[in-house]
Amino acid sequence: MSSQNKKNVARPIGVFDSGLGGLTVVKELRRKLPNEKIIYFGDIARLPYGIKSKKQIIECSKENTQFLKSKNVKALVVACNSSASVSIPTLKKIFKLPIIDVIQPAVEAAVRTTQAGRIAVLGTQATIDSGAYQKAIKKKDEKIKVFSIACPLFVPLVEEGWANNDIAKKTIETYLSSLKSKKIDVLILGCTHYPLLKTSIQKFMGDKVVLIDSAGPTVKTLAEKVLLNQKSIGSNKALEICVTDFPRNFVKIGERFLGHKMEKVQVIQLSKGLLRGKESMVLSSE
Amino acid sequence: MSSQNKKNVARPIGVFDSGLGGLTVVKELRRKLPNEKIIYFGDIARLPYGIKSKKQIIECSKENTQFLKSKNVKALVVACNSSASVSIPTLKKIFKLPIIDVIQPAVEAAVRTTQAGRIAVLGTQATIDSGAYQKAIKKKDEKIKVFSIACPLFVPLVEEGWANNDIAKKTIETYLSSLKSKKIDVLILGCTHYPLLKTSIQKFMGDKVVLIDSAGPTVKTLAEKVLLNQKSIGSNKALEICVTDFPRNFVKIGERFLGHKMEKVQVIQLSKGLLRGKESMVLSSE
Structure with missing residues (x-):
């Protein structure tokens, strides 16, 4: 493997969902592919997508992908069924990276x-x-x-x-x-x-x-389509969670999906600078 | 009453909620104050507010008020409890108009x-x-x-x-x-x-x-605090409904709250130009 390729496989996998449900996919991802760095983006400020119009869902999905793209992800998992059901053709047209939906x-x-x-x-x-x-x-x-x-x-x-x-x-x-x-x-x-x-x-x-x-089959597909990292990574660097809002029950609900404690959560300012990935504050979970 | 005052009392009353629940207040408003023109703003694209952080709710509430202000409303009813519970001091500081919460x-x-x-x-x-x-x-x-x-x-x-x-x-x-x-x-x-x-x-x-x-007491307070229109208006011009998204069950749910048919709904583009009140399309309810 060339050094360029080695550098590429070390890039993180981006996962987005409208809220925290996609953490059920992250849980499986971490279990099956422990060498992968994951950046999770939960668009909590705008959830739930399930009752939004098609147009609105596509708009949000484009912004979420743009954010993860700015984090240099090597592949994208659309872990939101509402988004996956309407936005994949648009995302594949705009963004040049492997996109796996649930x-x-x-x-x-x-x-x-x-x-x-x-x-x-x-x-x-x-x-x-x-x-x-x-x-x-x-x-x-x-x-x-x-x-x-x-x-x-x-x-x-x-x-x-x-x-x-x-x-x-x-x-x-x-x-x-x-x-x-x-x-x-x-x-x-x-x-x-x-x-x-x-x-x-x-x-x-x-x-x-x-x-x-979706979790099992999605991770299996991801492993087939994306160059995986072979080198072990420190577990404390393996998961970065970004959200557009931090409501009261966030940690309790998130840990229910993820199956373990969340260590660090970044809150992203949605209205002013999502596309630039501006981070407004860094919070630790309680 | 001076002609200036007459012109002022004919201005509409603005009502916002995160979704369509505030239409229960509109229903009461129309019943008790039939000479008032009402502009309803339902921030459907960003509902529900009830699970958002305080910061996020205040941000949304400011934008909603700005939109109604651009429609020249003479008073504002914050018909969303989640918003009313955290955003009133901020709204009163920024906007110079009577603000009644639920x-x-x-x-x-x-x-x-x-x-x-x-x-x-x-x-x-x-x-x-x-x-x-x-x-x-x-x-x-x-x-x-x-x-x-x-x-x-x-x-x-x-x-x-x-x-x-x-x-x-x-x-x-x-x-x-x-x-x-x-x-x-x-x-x-x-x-x-x-x-x-x-x-x-x-x-x-x-x-x-x-x-x-809240509906009854809120309308009563409004009638005490705001100069009312004494002249009868055509009922077809009495209610303008604006929303930031138009999901599938919108009409069914909205009419359940409102207690009658909705005639016309305007969808407001939230991401590009909410503050300018840009209207993306005009839809009639089914």
Whole structure:
């Protein structure tokens, strides 16, 4: 490997999401690719993307990518389903770097897994309305029957820490009861918040339905498409978290997704200078 | 009245909220003050404010007020509790016009109503964390005991149209069960979304607890503080709705709050030219 290439592989991988849900992908990334430096960008000031218009989501996604580009990332993971479902063609046209989204890898895993040829997709309103999963599945195998359900209450439930209480169970039942008769054998969790509801959803759907979340397949795709760093890096330098706002429950919710303590968080001034990556302050998590 | 004054009273009243909840205040405004022209600004692209930091909320509120100011409003109603709880001093310092928030009027009504001297306040995380209601009540009568509860799930429940189902009932029970033993006789609905949960909350709390929402008291305060228009206006010119984004369920949710059809909605480009009030397109509701 030339020294130029060596320098390139040491560059970080950029991950963005509208909030902290994408940290479920970061968790898997760190587990599977421990030599990679990761810069996470959570656009908390403008979340949730799931209820925004397509135009607005594309605008935000362009700004987020621009910010990560300014941090010299070697690849981009769009860890927000709402963004991945509408903004990928625009981002690929504008930015010259490998872009991996959370939809395509999950779809490939789902199509490989289904034997019944009947797949369900759960997501936010924006993701489901975009038809992105449906289109991607049909492109792989047009005979597969797809059932899509928007579940707007799932994100606030997870953020409230109510993933396993009676209200979560009742909400899951309300959204998913129509699926029971559809004879699906694969269900895609099409939002990075949903893995935290996995146990409750699995219980409701029964053991015969395979639940697929994006984290595993996305990291696998990333490892195939991007030159990886072979040299071990100090773990304290491995993850940089940047956010556009720092709300009260930030640390509690973030650590729930990430699965461990957050060490340092940078708050990025969104209104004045996001594109220049101006950092307004550096905070340590409590 | 001088011709200058006549011209002034004909100017519109500006109302802003982070989303569409403030339309519950507009509904009351139109009912009580039918001669007033109203410009409503819903900052949908950046909702919800309830989970943002204080700094971020003040920044958004300044921009929203600037926009309404550019529309020549004679008074401003901050119909967003999360904003009202943190941004009023800043807005009053910067903008020279009468500013009425939804907190002070509701507090005055609550203090007048309570006989037990025990008041509960429900709100978003940001509103409750700010302590704005607690401080305003204590300022009126420091002997009153205040019980504050953040109810983050209430807004998404209302937006989903689940104000009266089992999940709403169970959520209300989870948040409010600790109140049952507190012997309160007044409960303030400290969020413009919450009036739609009024029936379910009243049922849970029982008839002896008086529920107070901001709409009535706010419009009453407005009528006392602002010179009103005496001349009748055509109803089709009475309400202008501006929003920073136009998501899929916008019309359905908006009309739920407003109580009637929306005729015309203007979408304001937030990222490029909010302060100049540049309008990107004009949409009619379906």
